[in-house]
Amino acid sequence: MSLEYDMFSYSRTEQEARAAKILEGIYHKGHRKGWDGQEVLQECLRAHSGAHIEPDKLEALGSIFSVILWGELAAWKVSSSLAFELKPLEAKMAATSQAHDEARHFYVMNDYLNEIGYNPEKINSATEALLENVMGTSSLAKKLLGMQLMVEPVAITIFRFVREAKVEPVLSDLLVFYERDEARHIALGVQYLPELIRKMTWNEKVGLLLFQIKLLSLEVEGLRHLEPSFRKLGINSDDVFKFAEKKQMDALALLAEELGISEKLWKPIIAMMNIQKDLAFSKELHLSIAYNISTLLRRILLGS
Ligand SMILES: [Fe+2]
Numbered sequence: 001m002s003l004e005y006d007m008f009s010y011s012r013t014e015q016e017a018r019a020a021k022i023l024e025g026i027y028h029k030g031h032r033k034g035w036d037g038q039e040v041l042q043e044c045l046r047a048h049s050g051a052h053i054e055p056d057k058l059e060a061l062g063s064i065f066s067v068i069l070w071g072e073l074a075a076w077k078v079s080s081s082l083a084f085e086l087k088p089l090e091a092k093m094a095a096t097s098q099a100h101d102e103a104r105h106f107y108v109m110n111d112y113l114n115e116i117g118y119n120p121e122k123i124n125s126a127t128e129a130l131l132e133n134v135m136g137t138s139s140l141a142k143k144l145l146g147m148q149l150m151v152e153p154v155a156i157t158i159f160r161f162v163r164e165a166k167v168e169p170v171l172s173d174l175l176v177f178y179e180r181d182e183a184r185h186i187a188l189g190v191q192y193l194p195e196l197i198r199k200m201t202w203n204e205k206v207g208l209l210l211f212q213i214k215l216l217s218l219e220v221e222g223l224r225h226l227e228p229s230f231r232k233l234g235i236n237s238d239d240v241f242k243f244a245e246k247k248q249m250d251a252l253a254l255l256a257e258e259l260g261i262s263e264k265l266w267k268p269i270i271a272m273m274n275i276q277k278d279l280a281f282s283k284e285l286h287l288s289i290a291y292n293i294s295t296l297l298r299r300i301l302l303g304s
């Protein structure tokens with residue numbers, strides 16, 4: 001650890017200067033829009049005279065929000081690490097603001113789960129592997145891509161669908177605050193990742209793309225584990241998946257553009273991922289076979 005006296009002494013393109021301004025704005029917006037987690041939870045509880053969850057839905061809601069809870073901890077760790085490691089002032093500020101938000105997301109979700117009498121459980125192995133891959137990488141670009149552009153869009157999708165399904169009124173009110181914060185976090189990835197990618201070697205770029213494909217594959221598997229819980233809450237998992245997929249494909253398209261990958265090379269990757277997702281989410285009787293094929297595909301591709 002050392003003082004970086006050279007942190008201001010590098011030139012920026014016009015595009016990078018514009019992104020830096022937005023990143024600085026993320027920090028200030030986070031400050032202005034910050035909310036008191038203890039106070040907001042108590043207000044939501046008061047407004048609805050406590051949390052009310054139908055007993056037969058508690059397990060399903062708890063299993064989905066255990067994934068969210070541990071995902072919030074992963075986001076807290078990753079954003080803290082980015083706040084520590086990112087060099088430019090504005091990106092460092094945006095990551096610091098995110099770490100503050102994630103700490104609040106984590107403790108409020110924990111308090112909420114305690115309130116409804118649910119003990120957060122260990123999450124499925126695919127989602128656990130996904131989060132550990134993002135937390136464990138030493139590459140700043142992989143951390144940003146994994147957390148801000150892959151994990152957070154899925155979290156925001158789950159928040160939206162659970163809120164709209166009106167599963168539990170206190171949670172629906174709380175999730176409005178979460179969604180607002182998560183949108184700022186995605187912006188950190190969108191604004192800063194291109195600058196990192198432009199400085200990468202070709203090998204590093206290919207490594208980043210393979211990392212993204214690996215994460216997509218683990219995400220598909222993780223969402224598949226949650227399918228019965230979504231069904232129990234009256235949420236169509238196909239809709240959840242399509243919404244999350246759109247957000248992810250937008251991120252992948254942005255990355256491909258930055259990598260200078262032509263459509264010709266890029267389309268087969270999308271097509272392959274779509275086939276894998278369709279197989280994993282097939283409603284046919286052969287669901288388990290399809291799932292095995294998709295797992296095999298991942299092994300062939302990634303050797304994992
Ligand atoms: Fe969060």
Ligand SMILES: [Fe+2]
Nearest residue numbers: 075152182185
């Ligand atoms: Fe976040």
